[in-house]
Amino acid sequence: MEAKQYIESGILELYVYGLLTEKENLEIAELARENPEVESEIISIEKAVSALSSSFSPFHSVANFEKTKARLELNDGKVFDIKSPSNRSQYLSWAAAVLLLLGFGYQTLELAKSKQAVSETGDEKNKIEREYAFLDQQNKQTEKNLSIVRDIKNTSVTLGGQSVSPASFAKVYWNKEAKTTYIDAAGLPNPPKGMVYQVWSLKLSPVLTPTSIGLLDNFEENSQKIFAVSQTDSAEAFGITLEPAGGSLTPTMEQLYTLGKV
């Protein structure tokens, strides 16, 4: 029989249904192996009846599937290695313990880091507070000094450099009403160790009469170089001399740094 005749005869359907004798089955199976047309016809018939019967299947429970698996001792892979669950759980607990420890370690480390950060921040804060306090003080000083310089009632006297130090200069802000006198000594070099600047108010006539109105103490530490000195009522001139620490009763004229007339 030709392949075509086999196909048309309807025997392939019976082959799929399983209704042929063993001899016929072997014959068709062999034919199918040799002939792709027969093979594909068989597969198509199988698909058709499989689809037909599947579409008429009444509902059957999932429990039935599970029961069948249980009968075959197929249990989600566990059947392959009975020991594995306990091993796995043991392994898992160790892994969990290790993770927990690592977690602890990490947390401790983080805590230490945080504490350090907090303390560093605290230090930083203190430093900033100190700096702020310093700047605040500086600022207040500056404001005060500025108010001194700006005071309209001031008599401002510029003291020029003298032969011992021609580049030096200083300013005197003399407020006769408030009876305050300030010296701006920014134009003076730092005094040598053990020496101090001394400020004199001078009367020029009838005779030159110097009166000490104060020392510019802590010269280097005074960053703004504005010094308050004693008041004076009747100055015709101001002079600044370099004197031994503690000051002198009379000015050392050889060490007159600046001098200016009112």
Added chain:
Amino acid sequence: MSQEELLVLIRKKDERAFTHLYDMYSKSLFSVINVLVKNREEAEDVLQEVFVKIWKNIDSYSESKGRFYTWILNIARNASIDKLRSKNFNNTQKKLSSDNFVNLLDDSNKLANKLDAIGIQEFVKKLKPKCIEIIDLLFFKGYTQQEASEELAIPLGTVKTQNRNCINDLRNYLKI
């Protein structure tokens, strides 16, 4: 997964293969079992039995003897008939011939895959009654040509050609 790949895995007793096997064939086989065994619970028992046999006896199947589907179809029919025998149904044949696979539709609320199945069910309802009868006897109930010829009162020679024509109508509808 192709049938060939599936068979390789079943022979290795790979558990994943069982799930595939069940997905691919349980509905088809369950409808066959239900046509033969009218009782739903008993049909479920038979279905279990059938899959246990497929799994355990896979080594007795050989591609050289026929299709895998044919093999499991025969297991399903035989297991159903065994069940009926164990229940001492004396007039099994008579009882069986009184209805066919289309009657499974009466139990419509219990049909699996309802939506996918509606189309094909509607189509089958339009099939010639002779087609339904002949497919029912040959495919579902596993009648021999001789038995079908007698049951349907048609010449033996026309049983398989009539069946083929009916299956061709079905294949045209399914575009297979």
